[in-house]
Amino acid sequence: MGQITLKTIAERLNISIATVSWVLAGKGKDRKISPATQERILLCASSMNYQPNMLARALTRGVSSTAGLILPSISDSFYSAVAKAVELALDRIDYSLMICSSESETLREKRMIGMLKSYQVGGIIIAPTEISKIELRQLINESCPLVLFDRFFPDLPASYVLIDNEESTFKLVDYLIRKGARRIACLTTNPHLHHMDLRRKGYEKALKKHRIEINPALIGEVAFHGYEKGVPATLDRIFHQVPDVDGFFFTSHILAIETFQYFRIHHPDYNRKFRLGCIHEEPLFQNIAPHISVAMMPVAKIGKRIVDMLAEQMKAKYSPAGTPLAAKESMNQSVLPCKIIIRD
Amino acid sequence: MGQITLKTIAERLNISIATVSWVLAGKGKDRKISPATQERILLCASSMNYQPNMLARALTRGVSSTAGLILPSISDSFYSAVAKAVELALDRIDYSLMICSSESETLREKRMIGMLKSYQVGGIIIAPTEISKIELRQLINESCPLVLFDRFFPDLPASYVLIDNEESTFKLVDYLIRKGARRIACLTTNPHLHHMDLRRKGYEKALKKHRIEINPALIGEVAFHGYEKGVPATLDRIFHQVPDVDGFFFTSHILAIETFQYFRIHHPDYNRKFRLGCIHEEPLFQNIAPHISVAMMPVAKIGKRIVDMLAEQMKAKYSPAGTPLAAKESMNQSVLPCKIIIRD
DNA sequence: CTGAAAGCGCTTACAG
DNA sequence: CTGAAAGCGCTTACAG
Numbered sequence: 001m002g003q004i005t006l007k008t009i010a011e012r013l014n015i016s017i018a019t020v021s022w023v024l025a026g027k028g029k030d031r032k033i034s035p036a037t038q039e040r041i042l043l044c045a046s047s048m049n050y051q052p053n054m055l056a057r058a059l060t061r062g063v064s065s066t067a068g069l070i071l072p073s074i075s076d077s078f079y080s081a082v083a084k085a086v087e088l089a090l091d092r093i094d095y096s097l098m099i100c101s102s103e104s105e106t107l108r109e110k111r112m113i114g115m116l117k118s119y120q121v122g123g124i125i126i127a128p129t130e131i132s133k134i135e136l137r138q139l140i141n142e143s144c145p146l147v148l149f150d151r152f153f154p155d156l157p158a159s160y161v162l163i164d165n166e167e168s169t170f171k172l173v174d175y176l177i178r179k180g181a182r183r184i185a186c187l188t189t190n191p192h193l194h195h196m197d198l199r200r201k202g203y204e205k206a207l208k209k210h211r212i213e214i215n216p217a218l219i220g221e222v223a224f225h226g227y228e229k230g231v232p233a234t235l236d237r238i239f240h241q242v243p244d245v246d247g248f249f250f251t252s253h254i255l256a257i258e259t260f261q262y263f264r265i266h267h268p269d270y271n272r273k274f275r276l277g278c279i280h281e282e283p284l285f286q287n288i289a290p291h292i293s294v295a296m297m298p299v300a301k302i303g304k305r306i307v308d309m310l311a312e313q314m315k316a317k318y319s320p321a322g323t324p325l326a327a328k329e330s331m332n333q334s335v336l337p338c339k340i341i342i343r344d
Numbered sequence: 345m346g347q348i349t350l351k352t353i354a355e356r357l358n359i360s361i362a363t364v365s366w367v368l369a370g371k372g373k374d375r376k377i378s379p380a381t382q383e384r385i386l387l388c389a390s391s392m393n394y395q396p397n398m399l400a401r402a403l404t405r406g407v408s409s410t411a412g413l414i415l416p417s418i419s420d421s422f423y424s425a426v427a428k429a430v431e432l433a434l435d436r437i438d439y440s441l442m443i444c445s446s447e448s449e450t451l452r453e454k455r456m457i458g459m460l461k462s463y464q465v466g467g468i469i470i471a472p473t474e475i476s477k478i479e480l481r482q483l484i485n486e487s488c489p490l491v492l493f494d495r496f497f498p499d500l501p502a503s504y505v506l507i508d509n510e511e512s513t514f515k516l517v518d519y520l521i522r523k524g525a526r527r528i529a530c531l532t533t534n535p536h537l538h539h540m541d542l543r544r545k546g547y548e549k550a551l552k553k554h555r556i557e558i559n560p561a562l563i564g565e566v567a568f569h570g571y572e573k574g575v576p577a578t579l580d581r582i583f584h585q586v587p588d589v590d591g592f593f594f595t596s597h598i599l600a601i602e603t604f605q606y607f608r609i610h611h612p613d614y615n616r617k618f619r620l621g622c623i624h625e626e627p628l629f630q631n632i633a634p635h636i637s638v639a640m641m642p643v644a645k646i647g648k649r650i651v652d653m654l655a656e657q658m659k660a661k662y663s664p665a666g667t668p669l670a671a672k673e674s675m676n677q678s679v680l681p682c683k684i685i686i687r688d
Numbered sequence: 689c690t691g692a693a694a695g696c697g698c699t700t701a702c703a704g
Numbered sequence: 705c706t707g708a709a710a711g712c713g714c715t716t717a718c719a720g
Contacts, residue, residue: 005713016691021715032689054462055408056713059399059696066442066463074443075428080419087418087445096459099418099443101431115440118398119410257627264631283601287608287632349697360707365699376705400697403712 004050012048013040020045024052058120063318066096067310068116070109070126074101078253078280078297079127082149085303086125093311095122104129104224113139122318123310127151130192145313147306151193159313159332161305165195165279168295168338169202172277173249175293175342177210181247181275185238187220187259188251189227199251199279217241222255231258239266247275253282260288281341295338305334348394356392357384364389368396402464407662410440411654412460414453414470418445422597422624422641423471426493429647430469437655439466448473448568457483466662467654471495474536489657491650495537503657503676505649509539509623512639512682513546516621517593519637519686521554525591525619529582531564531603532595533571543595543623561585566599575602583610591619597626604632625685639682649678 006024010017020041022031028038044050058064067090071079087097098121102109109129116124123145128136133153139146140158148160176184186203190196204214220234238245250256256278263270270276276292278285285292309332350368354361364385366375372382388394402408411434415423431441442465446453453473460468467489472480477497483490484502492504520528530547534540548558564578582589594600600622607614614620620636622629629636653676 003713007713017714018691018693018716019689022690025715034689037689051458051462053403053464053713054459055399055403055464056696057715059397059403059698060713060715062696064399073428074418074431075421075424077419077421080424083443084418084445096442096463097444098440099427100441101428114395115398118395119440120397120399260628260631264634282628284604284626284628284632287604288628290608347697351697361698362700362708363706366706369699378705381705397697400712401699403714404697404699406712 003053004048005053009041009044009048009050013044015041024050061318062120063122064120065094066098066119066121067307068112068119068121068124069097069099070102070112070116070124070128071099072102072104072127072129074099076254077282078150078299081297081299082127082303082306085300086306087303089304089307093307102129106130110135117144122314123147125149125306125310128153130190143317145310145317147309147313149302149306151195154194157331159309161302161309161334161336162195163279163295163297163302164335164337165198166202166205168279168340169199169249169251170206171340172279172293172295173203173206174209175340176247176249176275176277177206177212179275179344182212183215183218183242183245184247184249184275185218185220185242185245186249186251187222187231187234187255189222189224189255191221196251203249215242218245227254228258231255232262235259235262235266246273248277250276250278253278253280256285256292257282279338286343291344293340293342293344295340297338298336301336305336309334347397348392349397353385353388353392353394357388359385368394405662406464407466408464409438410442410463410465411651412456412463412465412468413441413443414446414456414460414468414472415443416446416448416471416473418443420598421626422494422643425641425643426471426647426650429644430650431647433648433651437651446473450474454479461488466658467491469493469650469654472497474534487661489654489661491653491657493646493650495539498538501675503653505646505653505678505680506539507623507639507641507646508679508681509542510546510549512623512684513543513593513595514550515684516623516637516639517547517550518553519684520591520593520619520621521550521556523619523688526556527559527562527586527589528591528593528619529562529564529586529589530593530595531566531575531578531599533566533568533574533599535565540595547593559586562589571598572602575599576606579603579606579610590617592621594620594622597622597624600629600636601626623682630687635688637684637686637688639684641682642680645680649680653678 006017006020010020019033022028023033023038023041024045069083069086074080083099090097100112102112106129113135125147127150128148133156136156136158146158148158152160152162188196188200207214220238222230222234271289271291276289278292279295280297281294350361350364354364363377366372367377367382367385368389413427413430418424427443434441444456446456450473457479469491471494472492477500480500490502492502496504496506517528532540532544551558564582566574566578615633615635620633622636623639624641625638
């Protein structure tokens with residue numbers, strides 16, 4: 001029942017392992033191996049249902065045809081949607097995917113990177129946590145194909161795929177204001193991450209445009225760890241300090257979800273009372289808040305773009321002809337627009 | 345900048361690769377290697393930040409310390425929650441996880457199984473699609489450590505972790521009836537999968553208990569592929585045939601989500617009009633349908649149990665002492681109860 | 689046209 | 705107490 005290897009086939013056909021390897025690699029012609037022999041090999045391989053051992057192949061080549069994906073949380077709807085898109089895109093270039101969850105823990109993330117490297121993955125895709133810059137810089141130094149997404153560090157010379165954080169936020173908040181909201185709360189998290197900073201900037205820009213003063217009491221920064229408790233506490237504070245708050249902008253769907261649960265109990269008439277806007281949409285948002293405006297994450301495009309970038313770097317580094325791109329030229333930074341869905 | 349290998353360390357210390365390997369494997373004492381040498385090796389390894397090449401290790405051992413997980417869909421909230429639980433549990437036995445999505449396509453699933461095998465994973469965890477029995481039987485024959493979950497085949501001698509499908513459904517529907525519903529629609533999918541069959545049985549059992557005749561017009565079987573369209577069509581039919589339907593039972597959250605979107609448009613007063621029950625809960629259900637009763641999937645326990653079973657099989661098969669368990673003795677079938685949340 | 693051989697990095701009987 | 709050597713399954717210069 002053992003594994004079918006090149007050796008199995010070679011012995012069966014009384015030829016060398018090398019020849020079998022060449023033919024199965026599709027290089028039979030280049031090596032001018034007789035069509036007859038090629039035929040025999042191909043036939044035998046498929047009849048025995050030969051599957052190359054990827055471990056051995058990767059070990060010889062120095063790299064496997066697997067990419068690694070590190071997410072802050074697998075069970076988040078945005079990240080898992082990206083995972084799916086990435087997997088489908090990798091499929092088309094015959095790459096497998098190893099998905100890992102950092103659980104937003106720097107230490108875990110570090111371990112995951114090490115693990116992926118020890119499996120000699122062809123490249124790494126990561127939505128990084130806070131302090132991971134050192135590790136990332138290391139990867140870049142080793143010219144490991146790398147693509148960041150969602151989150152990024154402006155001073156890190158890496159490829160990344162982002163959404164137009166500031167612009168989308170601006171459009172959403174601008175709309176809330178035009179619809180009459182004047183005291184719009186901004187719920188956000190992970191303030192040390194640049195993309196959240198940009199979203200907040202977009203919020204402030206919209207206020208400025210309408211000459212509304214920024215009220216710090218309306219900003220709710222919720223720590224990511226334990227945000228399930230943090231959101232209600234923050235909302236309590238906001239309602240206490242600004243009882244006539246009339247709008248809410250959420251920098252992330254997870255904050256909106258917690259808020260809706262809070263609203264259900266404390267402000268069941270929230271749909272009439274507040275203007276709402278959110279980055280990313282959950283399927284049931286329309287039921288819960290028919291008027292909420294959202295920035296739709298271009299998930300499929302994000303996945304596609306990530307894989308395109310990674311493929312380019314991998315090709316440059318691993319293909320026999322290619323020369324690894326220097327850090328600078330391999331940098332490829334993509335900012336994708338969100339579709340803004342205005343409701344009401 | 346190259347990889348640090350055993351050779352690097354051995355040359356540095358002027359000893360053999362073998363000795364380094366033994367010590368780093370923690371078998372220094374057994375081999376009676378002098379404490380001094382051990383010390384030197386350990387120190388050198390950690391100072392050089394040595395990481396064993398998992399590819400090479402797996403190739404020599406014949407098996408890698410990675411498990412494979414095949415899900416019908418990564419982006420489904422239940423499956424991604426299980427993925428997370430499995431990953432965390434595997435962590436504790438120093439296993440990595442390779443997550444793949446079959447997208448409910450048999451062909452893709454088959455490919456994924458082949459891929460995982462070609463990476464010599466230690467074991468495979470799978471929520472199988474319809475026809476995968478042949479592939480699964482193959483895995484069992486090869487005594488590949490295997491655990492099914494969520495879905496299963498009663499005549500397949502495999503380990504699995506399930507929920508108490510029939511019982512939980514019975515409890516939910518029984519409750520809907522006791523609360524006054526008499527014409528309860530049952531929305532279901534994937535009828536060829538046994539777990540869905542069991543849920544339907546639970547539904548029928550509850551009706552029988554209350555001497556309510558089963559009305560086929562109230563059963564809505566929605567094809568899994570394209571269920572986003574299938575659900576509204578099925579609901580149209582049900583409302584047409586049984587205009588006074590007064591309750592809905594959903595065998596899966598994805599059906600409930602689609603239905604709520606339909607209700608929003610066609611029956612905005614659904615919360616007053618219908619009794620509702622569902623297997624699995626989404627975070628926002630309470631906002632959309634405050635009275636919906638649900639069976640909570642014991643996700644963490646499912647993940648833990650899966651890994652326990654897999655670990656047992658892997659230990660038996662791969663540990664030097666162990667003898668692979670015969671198919672029968674390795675079978676380990678776990679049915680976990682759901683917590684029923686009754687609302688209203 | 690085809691094969692022998694080295695090497696990827698590791699583990700582990702075998703030998704001393 | 706430690707090392708030389710074979711082997712996992714593959715790829716690929718090198719040789720003929």
